[in-house]
Amino acid sequence: MNGELVLMNNERRTMDNQAKNVNLGDSKKMTVGLFIPCYVDQFYPNAGIATLQLLEKLGVDVHYPAGQTCCGQPMANSGFEHLTHGCNDLFIKNFSGYDYIVAPSGSCVLHVKDHLHSGQEEDKALSVRGKIYELIEFLTDVLKVENLEARFPHKVGLHQSCHGQRGLKLSQMTELVAPGFSKPGYLLNMVKDLELVPLDRMDECCGFGGTFCVAEEAVSVKMGKDRVEDHLKHGAEFITAADMSCLMHMEGILRRKKSGVKVMHIAEILNAG
Amino acid sequence: MSREKILAAVAANQPASQPLPPDPGMNFPAGDLVEKFAAVVTAIGARVVGIGSVAEIPARIAELFQGGRIVSFIPELAEIAENDISPATDPHTLENVDVTILQPHFAVAENGACWITEDLMGHRVLPFITQHLAMVVTAEQIVPTMHQAYDRIAEGAYGFAAFIAGPSKTADIEQSLVLGAHGPRSMTIFLVGL
Amino acid sequence: MMERTHKDHAQLSDVFNEDEPRVNWHDETLWWVRQKRDRAAHGIPEFELLRETASQIKNNVLSNLSDYLVQFEANALANGIIVHWAANAAEHNRIVHSILEKHDVKRIVKSKSMLTEECHLNEYLGGQGISVVDSDLGELIVQLAKEPPSHIVLPCIHKKKEEIGEIFHRHLGTEKGMSDPQVLTETARQHLRETFLTRRIALTGVNFAIAETGEFVVCTNEGNADMGAHLSDVHIASMGIEKLIPKRKHLGVFLRLLTRSATGQPVTTYSSHFKTPRKGQEMHIILVDNGRSAQLGRKEFRNSLKCIRCGACMNTCPVYRRSGGHSYHNAIAGPIGAILAPNLDMKEYADLPFASTLCGSCSNVCPVKIDIHDQLYKWRQVIVQEGYAATVKSVSMKAMAFTLSSPALYRFAGKSGRLFLKYAPFAVSNQMNPWYKQREMPEPPAESFGEWYKKNRN
Numbered sequence: 001m002n003g004e005l006v007l008m009n010n011e012r013r014t015m016d017n018q019a020k021n022v023n024l025g026d027s028k029k030m031t032v033g034l035f036i037p038c039y040v041d042q043f044y045p046n047a048g049i050a051t052l053q054l055l056e057k058l059g060v061d062v063h064y065p066a067g068q069t070c071c072g073q074p075m076a077n078s079g080f081e082h083l084t085h086g087c088n089d090l091f092i093k094n095f096s097g098y099d100y101i102v103a104p105s106g107s108c109v110l111h112v113k114d115h116l117h118s119g120q121e122e123d124k125a126l127s128v129r130g131k132i133y134e135l136i137e138f139l140t141d142v143l144k145v146e147n148l149e150a151r152f153p154h155k156v157g158l159h160q161s162c163h164g165q166r167g168l169k170l171s172q173m174t175e176l177v178a179p180g181f182s183k184p185g186y187l188l189n190m191v192k193d194l195e196l197v198p199l200d201r202m203d204e205c206c207g208f209g210g211t212f213c214v215a216e217e218a219v220s221v222k223m224g225k226d227r228v229e230d231h232l233k234h235g236a237e238f239i240t241a242a243d244m245s246c247l248m249h250m251e252g253i254l255r256r257k258k259s260g261v262k263v264m265h266i267a268e269i270l271n272a273g
Numbered sequence: 274m275s276r277e278k279i280l281a282a283v284a285a286n287q288p289a290s291q292p293l294p295p296d297p298g299m300n301f302p303a304g305d306l307v308e309k310f311a312a313v314v315t316a317i318g319a320r321v322v323g324i325g326s327v328a329e330i331p332a333r334i335a336e337l338f339q340g341g342r343i344v345s346f347i348p349e350l351a352e353i354a355e356n357d358i359s360p361a362t363d364p365h366t367l368e369n370v371d372v373t374i375l376q377p378h379f380a381v382a383e384n385g386a387c388w389i390t391e392d393l394m395g396h397r398v399l400p401f402i403t404q405h406l407a408m409v410v411t412a413e414q415i416v417p418t419m420h421q422a423y424d425r426i427a428e429g430a431y432g433f434a435a436f437i438a439g440p441s442k443t444a445d446i447e448q449s450l451v452l453g454a455h456g457p458r459s460m461t462i463f464l465v466g467l
Numbered sequence: 468m469m470e471r472t473h474k475d476h477a478q479l480s481d482v483f484n485e486d487e488p489r490v491n492w493h494d495e496t497l498w499w500v501r502q503k504r505d506r507a508a509h510g511i512p513e514f515e516l517l518r519e520t521a522s523q524i525k526n527n528v529l530s531n532l533s534d535y536l537v538q539f540e541a542n543a544l545a546n547g548i549i550v551h552w553a554a555n556a557a558e559h560n561r562i563v564h565s566i567l568e569k570h571d572v573k574r575i576v577k578s579k580s581m582l583t584e585e586c587h588l589n590e591y592l593g594g595q596g597i598s599v600v601d602s603d604l605g606e607l608i609v610q611l612a613k614e615p616p617s618h619i620v621l622p623c624i625h626k627k628k629e630e631i632g633e634i635f636h637r638h639l640g641t642e643k644g645m646s647d648p649q650v651l652t653e654t655a656r657q658h659l660r661e662t663f664l665t666r667r668i669a670l671t672g673v674n675f676a677i678a679e680t681g682e683f684v685v686c687t688n689e690g691n692a693d694m695g696a697h698l699s700d701v702h703i704a705s706m707g708i709e710k711l712i713p714k715r716k717h718l719g720v721f722l723r724l725l726t727r728s729a730t731g732q733p734v735t736t737y738s739s740h741f742k743t744p745r746k747g748q749e750m751h752i753i754l755v756d757n758g759r760s761a762q763l764g765r766k767e768f769r770n771s772l773k774c775i776r777c778g779a780c781m782n783t784c785p786v787y788r789r790s791g792g793h794s795y796h797n798a799i800a801g802p803i804g805a806i807l808a809p810n811l812d813m814k815e816y817a818d819l820p821f822a823s824t825l826c827g828s829c830s831n832v833c834p835v836k837i838d839i840h841d842q843l844y845k846w847r848q849v850i851v852q853e854g855y856a857a858t859v860k861s862v863s864m865k866a867m868a869f870t871l872s873s874p875a876l877y878r879f880a881g882k883s884g885r886l887f888l889k890y891a892p893f894a895v896s897n898q899m900n901p902w903y904k905q906r907e908m909p910e911p912p913a914e915s916f917g918e919w920y921k922k923n924r925n
Contacts, residue, residue, distance in 0.1 A: 041916045043909040048916035052924075064920050077825065077844065079851030166827035174505065175783065175831035177514040201498070205785045209824030216477045216822060217901035218484040222789045223824075224906070226494070252906030276552040279708065279756045284533040286764030291530045293713065294523035297516055297720065313733060360746050364698050365664055383511075383723075384733035397745055398697035401690045401737075419719040419734075426715065432743035433697075436722070438734050441690040445605035445621065446648040447628045448496055454604060455656060455663070456690025456737070 032062045033098035035091075035132070037108045037244070038070040040265075044244050047265035051104040051135055054271040058143055062102075065094040073111035077210040081115060088116050088125065096124045100142065101132040104267050106164020106243050107210075109134040113168075134168055135267055136242050140183045145190075151273030153193035157236030158184060158266075159227065159250070160203040161243035170242060174203050184242055187270055194269070197234040204230075208249035224253045232261060240266045297420060306382040306415045311464065313385040317439035318452050319460035327409060330463055334372065337461065338405060341371030346395060347409065350374060358395030367396065373403035374463075377437075379414040381422050386438035387462075388422060390431040397433050406440070406457040411465040475818040479794035494788040496624060501782040503731025504832065511727070521720050522836035525773035528711055529763060535678040535711045536754065542681025543752055546743045551753045556586035559755045563588060563670065563703060564595055566751060570701055572597075572668045576659075578685070578692035579603040580672030581619050581776055582705050582755055584798040599670075600662050602691035604655050611638045617792025619799055620729050620778035625791050659691070669695030673706035674775070675721060676752075679714045682742035683752065686725065686735040693739055701749045704741070708754050709772040721775060724834035729777040762810045767845045771806045773835040780829035780839055786822055795819060802829035806842040809850065817855040820846035 032055060036048040055062045071091065072084035091112065095101045103109050112132050118125040139145045160182075164170045171182040188196055207213070207223025214220075228250050231239045239254075239261065241247050247263035254261050311321045322333060327349045334343065334353060344367075345354035354374065358367070375394065377387035387408045391397055400406055416422050422436075441456030452458060474482075484490055508514045528535060540550050553559035559582075567575065575592075577583065577599050589599045589610070601610045605622035609615065611634050616622030623631065632646030641654050663669075671692040676683040683704055685692045696702045712721065718738075726732045744750035763769050781787045781801030792800035797808045797816060802823065808816035820843045829839040850856055902908065914922075 036916045043911065045912050045914060045916035045919050049919060052920075064917075064924070066917065066921075077847070079821075079847035079856060081848050082852065162824065162826035162828075166831065173828075173831050175828060177508050177511065203828075205824050205826035205828070207785065207824060209826075212821070212824050214901040216480060216786070217904060218477070218481045219786050219789050219822075220824075221905040222484055222487070222490060223785050226491075226789075248909050249906065251909065252902070255907035256905060274552075275554040275558060275756075278554055279552055279754070279760060280533050280536060282756070282760035283536065283708065283763060286760055286769075287532050288530045288766070288769070291523070291526040293527045294520050296716070297513065297520050317732065317736075368660070368664060381734075386734050386738070396697075398693070401693040401697065419723050420716075423716040423719040431740070432745070434740045434742075435693070436734065436738040437736065438738075439736050442688050442736055443604045443652055444688075444730070445603070445608065445623055446631055446651055448499060448621075448624075449628070449648040451648050451652040453656065454652060454689035454691070455602065455659060455694050 030061065030099040031097075032060050033095045033101045034062050034064045035068060035071075035095065035101055035103035035108070036064065037103060037105045039248065040104060040244050043248065044265065047104055047244050047267055050265065050267040050271040051102070054135075054267055055102065057149075057271070058139075058145065060143070063098070068094045071108040071111050072115075073108055074210055076111060076115055084115075085119060088118055091116065092118055092121060092124050092128055095132075096128055099131065100138065101128065102135055102138045103132065104135045104242070104244065104265060106134045106136075106161050106168050106170060107245060110163040110167035134164055134170065134242060136164070136170055136183050136187060137168060139187060139270075145187065148187065148190040148270055149273070150190070150270050151192040151194075152269050154237045155195045155197050155235050156188065156269065157197050157199060157231035157234065157239045158182075158188060159206060159231070159239055159241040159246055160184075161241045161246045162203075162205050164242045165203055171203070184266055188240075188266070191269060192273065197231070197236045199230050199234060201230055206246045206250055208246050210245075213249055220249070221253065224249050228253050228259075228261075232259065237261060238269070239263050240269055242266050306417060307412045307464070310380060310382040310385060310410075310415050311462075313383065314439070314462050317385050318442060318450070319385065319439040319462055321462045321464050323464050326465065327463075330374065330409070333463070334374070334407075338372045341404075342369055343372045343374070344370050344395065344399065344403065345374040346393070347374060347376060356395075358399060360391070360396055362396050364396055364398040364402070367399055367402050370399065370403045372405045372407065373399055374407040374409065375400060376409045377414075379416055379422070379425055380408070380410045380462075381417075381419060381436070382415050383418045384438055386422075386436035388426065388434065388436055390429070390434040392431070400435070400437060401441075401456045403457055405459045405461070406437070407461040407463060408437070409463045409465065473796060476790065476794050476796070476822040477818065479796065480790035480822075483791045483794055484789070490789050492627070493625060493791060497782045497788045500621070500730060501779075501832075504728055504779055504782065505731075507727035507731040507733065511723070514727075517720055517724055518834055518836050521724055521775075521834055522773065524712060524717050524720060525835050528713065529709070529769060529772055532708065532711065532763065535713060536708060538678040539676055539681055539711055540754075542679070544681070546681045547750070548681065548744065549749065549751045551751060553753055553755045553757070555757050556755075559586045559705065559753055559757065560588050560591040562753050563705070564592065564597070566701065566703055567592075567597060567668060570668060572701075574598045574600070574666055575668045575670055576600050576602050576662050576666040576695045576699075577670040578672065578687060578695055579606055579622075580670065580705055581799060582672060582707050583670070584616060585757065586705075586755070600659070600666070602659050602662065602695055603687070603689060604652060607655055607659070608634060611635075615793070615798065617800060618778060618781055619776050625793065659694075663694040663698050666695065667699055668701040668703065669699035670703045670705065671696055673704050673710050673752075674725070675718060676706055676711050677713075677715050677718070678711050680742065682715075682740050683710075684718060685739050685741065686722075686737065687739075688732075688736045690737055693737060696741070697745070699748070701751070702741070702744065703751045703753065705753045705755060708756055708759050709774075725775055725777055728779040728832065728834040758811045762807070765810065768806060768810060768842055770837050771803065771810075771839075771842060773837050774803050774807070775835060777834055779832040779834065783828045783832045784823075785826065785828070786824065790822070795822070802839045802843065803837070806837075806839055806846060809846050813850060813853060814855050817850045820844075820850060
């Protein structure tokens with residue numbers, strides 16, 4: 001009985017996914033709304049482009065609603081969730097018409113999943129929350145991708161972004177006594193000539209944390225430096241993640257120390273070659 | 274009265290009653306309990322001394338310790354140990370006890386703890402104030418986990434009782450483990466029939 | 468509005484981070500404890516079931532707390548224990564003092580009790596001319612250093628052995644330069660043995676109190692609680708009202724979890740069950756509320772009262788490990804401190820829920836499954852709504868600046884998207900910009916994704 005409770009909590013997502021997949025049948029007929037988070041749009045368009053191209057390659061009917069902005073997380077995580085109504089309504093307006101919503105950011109997806117509400121259309125908000133997917137889990141759980149035509153002949157360090165990992169359960173967490181798995185690791189292993197480097201701390205936070213990165217500058221930077229060091233120590237040429245915000249933070253640290261190691265969103269690697 | 278105030282506030286603020294969960298009741302993964310117990314006891318800084326019978330203990334005590342003031346209530350140890358400690362004893366008179374040998378009710382394989390109640394201690398402070406502590410445990414006395422331990426304790430009556438697992442220890446200075454903080458500097462388990 | 472007189476978490480962390488090798492040492496020491504915890508947890512295949520069971524037992528406790536308190540009191544009284552009720556810290560301290568006065572005692576020995584830290588008992592008794600000796604080695608060290616503990620389980624984890632050696636040299640007469648933990652511990656042993664033998668009143672904390680039997684359990688590795696209690700004429704045990712558990716058998720669940728989560732040991736050396744006073748001894752229990760009944764009424768935050776004070780959330784917290792316990796300026800540091808403290812004083816502790824990246828590791832190691840990181844998020848909402856963000860300048864002002872530069876708010880204002888660059892925190896290259904101080908800014912690309920899409924897909 002208790003065991004079931006634990007499992008229910010952890011596997012809620014998987015069960016949702018299976019149910020939906022069965023109902024939807026042929027994945028090629030579904031429509032997918034692509035949500036490109038604000039900072040990806042502005043600073044890392046290549047991550048967005050790779051996400052789009054990857055989904056298109058896999059035969060998905062993807063649309064990018066032009067009127068989209070932000071998920072509202074920067075405000076909400078700073079304690080201003082009450083100011084996100086406008087954001088939320090816009091999000092619902094842009095995305096509720098699609099079968100699925102996919103975004104290349106675990107953090108934004110988790111925020112929508114946990115906190116999207118609507119004054120007038122709560123049913124629509126709930127529906128959006130149920131059908132938004134982070135790119136990786138969409139590939140593994142909905143499309144059930146089994147192979148990829150990608151090649152990336154480099155040593156890569158995989159950073160487990162916390163919201164994707166602990167929030168969306170993209171990978172097993174080292175704290176829990178439970179069987180291991182890694183959805184991003186599973187996909188990266190399909191990429192030809194890619195070598196994943198081991199890390200001393202498999203799932204330690206990088207210290208970005210939204211406004212934390214400026215409000216708690218000293219600790220944020222120290223966390224970032226330590227995380228970067230772990231990847232460098234193990235010979236990574238690239239650091240990748242399912243969240244560009246973590247990578248933006250680590251990139252800032254890598255470039256300040258004039259390191260040649262690059263960051264790259266996981267979509268770009270899965271779409272490479 | 275704070276009592277009424279606190280109880281009223283708690284009653285007003287507590288949520289609707291939620292049921293107790295079922296007992297976990299799992300069994301310890303199969304394996305030799307004695308072996309597991311001995312391994313854990315060693316890992317927590319105690320030592321295991323296998324003996325054929327309690328009668329061997331006096332000789333082993335002579336080998337393992339440097340004498341001094343020895344206390345035990347085990348009849349076979351009457352020759353080497355004083356046994357007239359009782360709850361009425363002034364605890365301060367026990368400050369120079371060197372070795373104490375006690376018989377707990379049972380021991381726990383998963384954590385090396387021995388369960389001992391006040392009536393087996395002579396005085397409550399004895400297992401703590403003694404410089405060295407030894408416990409005599411037989412194989413049949415070892416239970417797998419703390420769940421079975423509390424099943425055995427059940428409604429048992431005691432004024433004071435304790436699980437004791439290994440010697441007194443601290444790692445407060447830079448996580449360096451030091452044995453012999455305030456209680457016994459060493460813990461010996463005489464494992465009968467090992 | 469009154470400004471706070473001391474620095475907030477971010478400012479205190481700035482200071483802590485001035486010595487980077489020391490931060491590395493602190494981080495690695497606590498990560499080592501986290502690793503020990505992992506090894507212990509992974510040795511128990513049913514560990515997650517234990518956590519869930521413990522969590523549900525605590526849910527039952529919190530939802531029936533008034534009955535359990537009454538039941539515990541009746542059983543404790545029947546056991547011959549004197550029961551006191553304290554609505555707040557001041558009343559708790561007065562009760563302790565009145566017991567000392569009754570026995571005309573000026574010197575007491577105390578084992579670890581985070582509750583007495585929360586109540587600032589030592590300071591209060593000091594003001595009454597009472598001397599208190601903390602007998603836990605770590606607590607003795609911070610007491611001699613005139614500092615509060617920086618960790619609830621490892622009080623002096625922030626101190627290096629050389630610093631402890633210096634403290635011992637000054638206060639306990641060890642040789643100058645001596646920093647061997649073995650020698651320092653032996654010195655404390657000799658020093659405190661004398662204390663234990665000469666104090667007539669001992670105070671201890673309480674790890675668990677059992678409603679059905681009226682007994683309480685104190686867990687230590689050093690044996691200091693027992694040395695104090697069993698040598699004293701009067702034993703005073705202070706406990707928060709949330710420490711109750713329904714039945715003795717539930718200790719099986721909690722004792723399996725507590726120390727594995729705390730230090731990675733299978734159990735503490737001593738799990739002492741106090742049910743009746745010794746013949747001729749007086750035993751007191753003080754049941755302390757001090758904000759707990761109010762927290763129980765906060766639906767979103769009441770689960771914080773399930774805490775069994777193992778400290779696992781601190782050891783795993785990447786922020787705590789790199790900011791130190793004192794940066795939380797509260798008796799209880801770390802993630803759990805950050806969700807408990809605002810209930811006691813929202814203004815004073817408004818900064819703490821922001822001292823987190825919401826990474827969620829704390830909730831995962833919590834042996835009673837408190838949703839710590841979700842509560843941190845919720846406290847942020849409450850603190851902002853109640854207007855306390857404004858008292859935490861460095862947090863809220865920077866956060867606001869960032870928030871107002873978010874494209875959502877910004878685009879609502881009807882401006883063009885590219886202006887985002889101008890207002891994003893990483894967009895200004897000067898030393899006043901907290902992003903740029905130690906990090907490069909992202910290089911703005913030629914076009915945004917939206918612009919690319921317009922050209923390439925429509």
